[in-house]
Amino acid sequence: MNIECDVLIVGTGIAGLYTALNLREDLKIILVSKSKLTDTNTYLAQGGIATAKNVDDIPFFIEDTLRAGNYKNKIEAVNVLATESIDNINKLLQLGVEFDRSCGVLLYTKEGAHSTNRIVHHKDYTGKAVADSLINKIKKKKNINVFEETVLVDLIASDNKCIGGIFTKENKQINIFSKETVLATGGIGGLFKNSTNQRTLTGDGLAVAIKNGVRVKDLGYIQFHPTALYDNKDDRRFLISESLRGEGAILLNSKGERFVDELLPRDEVSAKIYDEIKKTNVPHVYLSVAHLNDSYVKNRFPKIYSECLKRGIDITKDYIPVAPAQHYFMGGIDVDLNSKTSMKNLYAVGEVACTGVHGDNRLASNSLLEGLVFSKRAAESINKEINSIEINIFNPKIIYDFEKAKRENINIIVEEIKKKRWDLKDELIYY
Incomplete structure (x- = not known):
């Protein structure tokens, strides 16, 4: 044709x-x-x-x-x-x-x-x-x-x-x-x-x-985004937007400690997360918004809230397991x-x-x-x-x-x- x-x-x-x-x-x-x-x-x-x-x-x-x-x-x-x-x-x-x-x-x-x-x-x-x-x-x-x-x-x-x-x-x-x-x-x-x-x-x-x-x-x-949801069941990794960190979310290692300035460029944050993964032998770190207002989080980030909830994670209370994933070319x-x-x-x-x-x-x-x-x-x-x-x-x-x-x-x-x-x-x- x-x-x-x-x-x-x-x-x-x-x-x-x-x-x-x-x-x-x-x-x-x-x-x-x-x-x-x-x-x-x-x-x-x-x-x-x-x-x-x-x-x-x-x-x-x-x-x-x-x-x-x-x-x-x-x-x-x-x-x-x-x-x-x-x-x-x-x-x-x-x-x-x-x-x-x-x-x-x-x-x-x-x-x-x-x-x-x-x-x-x-x-x-x-x-x-x-x-x-x-x-x-x-x-x-x-x-x-x-x-x-x-x-x-x-x-x-x-x-x-x-x-x-x-x-x-x-x-x-x-x-x-x-x-x-x-x-x-x-x-x-x-x-x-x-x-x-x-x-x-x-x-x-x-x-x-x-x-x-x-x-x-x-x-x-090739860019790797620092915070993709860590879930082995997903065919495509669900993105946890950088705007969460822009609104106050913090990154924690497996010991619950902050280890990086969350608002550094993506390549630098990803590198720090990879370092933590190697040091601890845990395949992810955590992102937390639990310290932010519940209603604000649900209203500002409804998609992330609902998608995580489907996986048993209430982001207003629970830590979100995250790891870098390929994101942009x-x-x-x-x-x-x-x-x-x-x-x-x-x-x-x-x-x-x-x-x-x-x-x-x-x-x-x-x-x-x-x-x-x-x-x-x-x-x-x-x-x-x-x-x-x-x-x-x-x-x-x-x-x-x-x-x-x-x-x-x-x-x-x-x-x-x-x-x-x-x-x-x-x-x-x-x-």
Whole structure:
């Protein structure tokens, strides 16, 4: 089956959805999801979205981002992120996202390595609140067609120009030809034994980019979140948001002793927890909010409270067993400040892209913000350039064994990770 469109967007997290909503309404857009629209890391995001609170806060926000990233960040990208943060939060408000307020004023929380409270949120399921609002807008757009349960297998490309993508749906091949293609396929957490990510996220966009010679960057920059719920029964590790620590939660070792400043950058807190695990031979430490007001905890963190209660943990009274788990991928497809890749007519946004904004350790709550800022820039670039592009349709290759093709894509990513981070080989499912 051959299908044509103006813009093909692969991925339905915040970056893919927001790209679509910032494109011109006269463009025919196809939005593809590997599984369901809501099976994304965006939908799992708890803590919130970081933003400069005002113009005066921009330089401090920049410095916090650089410090968390160990000053390996791309400074131009960090400047863009901080400077354009306020406008994008305002755009979300216009799109109907309801962030928590007090007396009509936005509430800001604090997380690790932030020098001030600057994170907007919707209780402890911010990602779901944002995604639901954006999806509702998407469904009302007559120019956007959504394909679910549709897996990207390869790009359609010629002479370093992207012309679309090859997909499989219900064991049938679908070739989608487009003037512009946007990869928003998310991270690589599905490759790891212990990850907070959706299990379907196996680096598909990154794999097809590598396969087609698209430039990639910093593939060894993989972040482990300090506080994932320690539960051997879970297929995906349930995240215990950093915003708990921002609101006063403390970390304790097996002896009930505090052992770390809870609001250090994530890599530093994770390292301290690993040290405690090695010293005590106990596979986790504890997070406690038992000293905080019960009703406040239940109202501020209803998702975490209810999910832990299902596992027999009342967080208002009990310690929460936690340990680090793979959480975020700072590397990815190398892009410029407008999210353009090294291949013509191909963009990458969100976690699959490497804007350089995070350095080697992402600052808390900068992921959703990056998805907003750089996907809007991608959309604006496409809006300006697309009229000069024609669809060049030709017969792409026919794929006979889809399962083999999908496994080959996984192998590409696993091999690249092992080259950069041999220390993580035992963490990989597909080693």
